[in-house]
Amino acid sequence: MSMMQTFRRRIGARALASLPALLGVIVFTFVLMRVLPGDPAVYFASGPNAGQAEIDGLRHKMGLDRPMPIQLAHYVAGIMTGDLGNSLTTGQPVMHDIQARLPASLELTLTALGLSLLLSLPLGIVSAWYANSRWDQCIRTLCTICFCIPPFVSAIFLIYVFYYIFGLVPDPTGRINIFTPLPHDITGFLLVDFLLTGDPAGWREAAGQLLLPAVTMALFVLSPLTRMTRASLLTVMNSDFIRTARAMGLPTWRIVTVYALRNALSPILTTIGIVFSTMLGANVLVEKVFSWPGVASYALDALVASDYAPVQGFILLMAILFIMVNLLVDILQGLVDPRVSME
Amino acid sequence: MPSLTARWMSPAARFFSHSPTTGIAAGATLMLAFLALTAPWISPYDPLASDVPHALQAPGPHHWFGTDELGRDVLSRVLAAGRLDLAIAVSAVGLSLAAGVTVGCFCGYLGGRLDRLVGRVVDVLTAFPLFVLAMALVAALGNSVENLIYATAIINFPFYIRVARAEVAARRHLGWVEAAHLSGNSTPRIVISFLLPNILPTVAIQASLNLGWAILNAAGLSFLGLGITVPTPEWGVMVANGAHFMSSGRWWLVLFPGSVLMLTILCFNLLGDGLRDLLDPRTRT
Numbered sequence: 001m002s003m004m005q006t007f008r009r010r011i012g013a014r015a016l017a018s019l020p021a022l023l024g025v026i027v028f029t030f031v032l033m034r035v036l037p038g039d040p041a042v043y044f045a046s047g048p049n050a051g052q053a054e055i056d057g058l059r060h061k062m063g064l065d066r067p068m069p070i071q072l073a074h075y076v077a078g079i080m081t082g083d084l085g086n087s088l089t090t091g092q093p094v095m096h097d098i099q100a101r102l103p104a105s106l107e108l109t110l111t112a113l114g115l116s117l118l119l120s121l122p123l124g125i126v127s128a129w130y131a132n133s134r135w136d137q138c139i140r141t142l143c144t145i146c147f148c149i150p151p152f153v154s155a156i157f158l159i160y161v162f163y164y165i166f167g168l169v170p171d172p173t174g175r176i177n178i179f180t181p182l183p184h185d186i187t188g189f190l191l192v193d194f195l196l197t198g199d200p201a202g203w204r205e206a207a208g209q210l211l212l213p214a215v216t217m218a219l220f221v222l223s224p225l226t227r228m229t230r231a232s233l234l235t236v237m238n239s240d241f242i243r244t245a246r247a248m249g250l251p252t253w254r255i256v257t258v259y260a261l262r263n264a265l266s267p268i269l270t271t272i273g274i275v276f277s278t279m280l281g282a283n284v285l286v287e288k289v290f291s292w293p294g295v296a297s298y299a300l301d302a303l304v305a306s307d308y309a310p311v312q313g314f315i316l317l318m319a320i321l322f323i324m325v326n327l328l329v330d331i332l333q334g335l336v337d338p339r340v341s342m343e
Numbered sequence: 344m345p346s347l348t349a350r351w352m353s354p355a356a357r358f359f360s361h362s363p364t365t366g367i368a369a370g371a372t373l374m375l376a377f378l379a380l381t382a383p384w385i386s387p388y389d390p391l392a393s394d395v396p397h398a399l400q401a402p403g404p405h406h407w408f409g410t411d412e413l414g415r416d417v418l419s420r421v422l423a424a425g426r427l428d429l430a431i432a433v434s435a436v437g438l439s440l441a442a443g444v445t446v447g448c449f450c451g452y453l454g455g456r457l458d459r460l461v462g463r464v465v466d467v468l469t470a471f472p473l474f475v476l477a478m479a480l481v482a483a484l485g486n487s488v489e490n491l492i493y494a495t496a497i498i499n500f501p502f503y504i505r506v507a508r509a510e511v512a513a514r515r516h517l518g519w520v521e522a523a524h525l526s527g528n529s530t531p532r533i534v535i536s537f538l539l540p541n542i543l544p545t546v547a548i549q550a551s552l553n554l555g556w557a558i559l560n561a562a563g564l565s566f567l568g569l570g571i572t573v574p575t576p577e578w579g580v581m582v583a584n585g586a587h588f589m590s591s592g593r594w595w596l597v598l599f600p601g602s603v604l605m606l607t608i609l610c611f612n613l614l615g616d617g618l619r620d621l622l623d624p625r626t627r628t
Contacts, residue, residue: 033483150566152566153582156582159589160597281475284474284567299475303482315475322471
């Protein structure tokens with residue numbers, strides 16, 4: 001069997017193996033949301049004095065008076081056709097709301113991941129190359145401290161310093177100033193759309209709004225990435241082929257970037273997968289502080305209002321994203337180190 | 344018994360002189376624990392008593408950390424919050440440790456299909472955005488301190504199963520475990536009396552690293568308005584409340600609870616890292 005086929009089969013098997021996990025998440029969130037103490041029918045009735053008849057009517061309309069297994073079956077059947085139910089607070093289908101808000105969350109998370117990689121890879125390389133030196137110690141201390149600052153605390157201080165004191169960034173609420181004309185919606189990612197429509201002023205504005213939340217999240221995950229880069233590089237640097245490369249007189253930067261880093265990439269990729277999952281969680285806090293119109297703040301608002309469907313949809317979305325990221329990491333692992341797919 | 348004491352002390356003393364950070368972290372952790380335990384007696388004011396004429400005062404000789412919008416003393420509130428947050432973290436970690444280690448030990452020792460299933464579930468759970476899960480749990484259970492503890496305990500639970508399971512599985516075919524089995528010890532006895540004491544150091548390190556994470560989660564949930572709510576003093580709630588006054592330059596309402604929260608997490612993490620190096624210097628990163 002050719003290598004490509006083995007590779008494809010492995011990815012297929014992985015995708016199939018994640019289906020039970022997905023089903024588990026669906027059932028879990030469904031049950032969890034049904035044991036919520038608040039009764040949404042009471043919440044959405046006309047007022048505290050709503051009659052029992054009105055509440056019962058609402059319960060019937062929402063399907064809450066049917067037995068649990070039937071409600072679950074309806075829910076699963078709905079998911080298959082892309083129907084996640086309706087949000088009672090926005091009055092829109094959950095699928096529509098999520099589609100409208102997902103790009104904001106993804107833009108934030110991906111920018112933060114990019115920033116964090118831009119910082120942590122060089123830091124990890126310096127740390128490993130000059131292991132146990134003063135530079136190494138400084139970098140490790142910095143990482144330990146960053147890891148201990150809760151994102152909601154660092155976010156507030158970044159706002160205080162860069163907005164209130166120095167005024168370097170625009171008002172840190174939302175994705176864009178409400179008076180700025182939005183670009184034509186092509187991808188939903190504001191930075192990309194502004195670029196595509198050729199609007200440098202709008203791009204700068206959106207980038208300014210994105211900067212602080214992205215930095216907040218990047219700092220939070222700086223530590224695991226830098227630590228793993230350092231540890232993984234250190235293991236590789238002690239191997240024979242690096243010693244040979246040094247003995248052959250190759251320049252240092254070439255040894256590190258071409259030979260060592262490439263061989264150290266596999267554990268770093270695994271860590272990126274874990275970090276992405278952490279960021280999906282931290283998103284809730286960061287979106288709340290910056291009033292970012294993403295899926296996490298949508299779910300949080302719904303949670304407070306005992307609105308089941310958006311929360312279910314959000315958790316399901318998180319599970320799907322998380323499974324997709326793991327699959328992607330798997331594929332990249334196979335490309336970086338072909339031995340992985342031969343197992 | 345001086346020789347015994349010296350023999351017990353010397354590796355620890357050697358270690359602390361080799362790694363002063365761990366010593367400082369250990370000292371600071373003890374200090375935090377002391378402050379939390381004695382908070383009701385050492386705090387200068389009642390953390391809930393409002394004093395509106397003296398609202399929003401900057402830190403000064405009367406109020407070292409300033410006062411909030413109702414004139415409540417921030418220092419007293421930070422102390423009271425520390426007591427609550429540490430109690431939440433310790434109870435949550437204690438709960439998940441007890442449950443997780445029990446499940447993990449038996450799975451690791453018995454092996455088989457159930458063990459493989461538990462392993463798969465744990466692998467999926469530990470990689471899932473657990474903060475999101477905790478949010479949903481607190482919302483489902485209702486806003487209260489106990490429910491915040493249960494939610495934090497549940498999201499920590501899989502980590503202990505994983506540690507205990509791996510440590511027990513690595514030992515279950517060792518000579519002394521088989522000897523214990525052959526001399527007629529029952530399975531619970533082998534697990535509890537023989538295997539458990541052997542894996543405790545590893546579990547203790549996990550717990551120390553976990554305490555920081557538990558506080559981070561509890562404060563994060565409270566910050567979002569889930570779990571603990573106003574007027575109860577809690578670091579996350581205080582930060583959320585103080586954030587409204589940052590725009591008018593009242594930095595002390597966020598700075599003090601925020602930095603104490605950060606220092607506490609830092610202490611637990613440094614202590615956990617140090618203990619891990621002490622136990623197994625090879626895992627140092």
